[in-house]
Amino acid sequence: MLAAVFLILPGLARAEIGPGDLTLTVTPERNGNADPFSREMVLLRIRGVYRQPILLEEVIQPSLANFSWTQLGRDTWSKTRLPDGQVAIAFDRVVAIFPHHPGDFTLDPFLHRLTVNDGGIRKVVDVPSPPVQLSVANWTKPVGGPDAKEPWWLPAREVTITDSWSPDPETVKIGESTRRIVTLEAHGMVAEGLPPRPVMRTRGILTFAGPVTRETIITPTGPIARATYQWDVRPAIAEVIPLDAIVIPWFDTVSRTLREAEIPARQIGGGLPDREEDAKPVTPASPLVVMAAALAAFGFGLALIGFGAPTRPRPRLDRATRRALAQAAAAGDAAAFRTRLTPALQGTPDLARAWRADPAIAAGLGALDGAVYGRGPATALDLPDLARRLARPVPAPARRRANHGRLADLDGRS
Known part of the structure; x- marks a missing residue:
């Protein structure tokens, strides 16, 4: 022109x-x-x-x-x-x-x-x-390359991934859904060169793939390719569902090496089940409700006198530790799993005692120590199964009866 x-x-x-x-x-x-x-x-x-x-x-x-x-x-x-x-x-x-x-x-x-x-x-x-x-040049390395069918050939100066969920996947229950949006950006490429939508599949969830959008952003240093992938995810079971990370290989055109970008691992469900009652707004009670509650409390006090104290609460790992164990299990990181579990083993003797009394959990802990520290014979380690077992409440410890005989000389009893 x-x-x-x-x-x-x-x-x-x-x-x-x-x-x-x-x-x-x-x-x-x-x-x-x-x-x-x-x-x-x-x-x-x-x-x-x-x-x-x-x-x-x-x-x-x-x-x-x-x-x-x-x-x-x-x-x-x-x-x-x-x-x-x-x-x-x-x-x-x-x-x-x-x-x-x-x-x-x-x-x-x-x-x-x-x-x-x-x-x-x-x-x-x-x-x-x-x-x-x-x-x-011709590609001479044994893996990857422009002509390989797998993995997708992605030559770029830089690759970045952003991952967003709405709502948070850990708060989703059966019958509800959450939307996941992953954005992949590659510097030094056009949008047509980006890979197709990754496969996101695991036991216990239903996924509905949404549209894929692609665009090329022109800058003075080269084009930036951007692709946005979308899924609607719905849990099908009432358990914590670990979702594995998705690895996207790419070729770094600056360092001339193969590298990997990762869509991070997450978990579906298991987020705030023990706090949802606390999150509800407090409504003022009517006088009749207050009177009924007082009578009920009086009757409950009489029951305590006649029949003893109510059942003690069942010990359980705190929510933050349960979430950390599920994430480490989803990533297959036995060392991180053991690191997050150690404070619970050392600081909550009731939990540690109950876990060692459970043959399945004891075997899983032994396999974990074998994988991390090389202790004992090598056995199969199923981190997701172990995380689910450790997340469950354990039986309440039996109340110890006081031994008054040892204090008889002090309190005047014979």
Whole structure:
């Protein structure tokens, strides 16, 4: 497209065109100064330096066969000072290209068609850039790569993942649902290169996949690809359901290494069941209700006199520890599981005593110590099952009867 720029510098209006007055170069910017792989972004920095005043201009781009491409932002015009001290006009354009397959390629010249003032005469001049040699490397590592079906090939400078739920999945019960939205961003890619929606499946939940939205954000340093994945999740069982993390491999184009991004593990249910009554607003009681409660309390006091104290509450792990154990179990992290369990084993003797008396829990604790500390024979460790068992209340400890005989000499009894 032609553009009227009318960039006239002082002292150049009547100058004649000389050798080197109009130059155009194309410089490929390779990630890590290495040959790119297929579908990896390469930036082409196109720069023109012109001593003559420019009246009109048009960039004619080559076909770029074997490459996909996108222009990053608008062309820029500025003034620049040359080594000899003279002031010239600078033209800059950035194009991102993505090779389709390996090989040695020659990028044909870009052409800048300029209308200049040559000694007071308008003249059209074509300024070509030198051809550019670009090699695209073959993937030689045993795993991954552009041609592998699994995992998805994701070459990028940076990959970020955000994970949001509404409402919090730990508060959801049977018959209710929560919406999960995961946003994946990759710097140095276009949206079409992002992977399809990950598979989120585990025992005890129903998932309903929502639409996938993709967009490409153009920045001066390259495109940013963004994909948003959505699910509606509903628990089907009345248990704490661990949801495993989802790993997304990607190729770091800066360090030239394979890396992993992770959609974090979560748990469904088991969040606030023991506090939901506390969360309800307190309503004032009527006088009749107060009187009835007083009579009931009087009768309950008589019952205590006649029949003894009520049943003692059943010990149970606090909610924060139950949640931490479920998350460590979902992540398969035995060391973190043992670290969060240690305070309960040491600080709540009633729980520790009841767990050791339960054969299934005792076997699970032995397998846990074997996995973490290498104690005893190696046995199968099922962290999710152990977390569920430890989260349950244990039988209340039996009340010890006082031994009055030892105090007889002190209280005057015989």
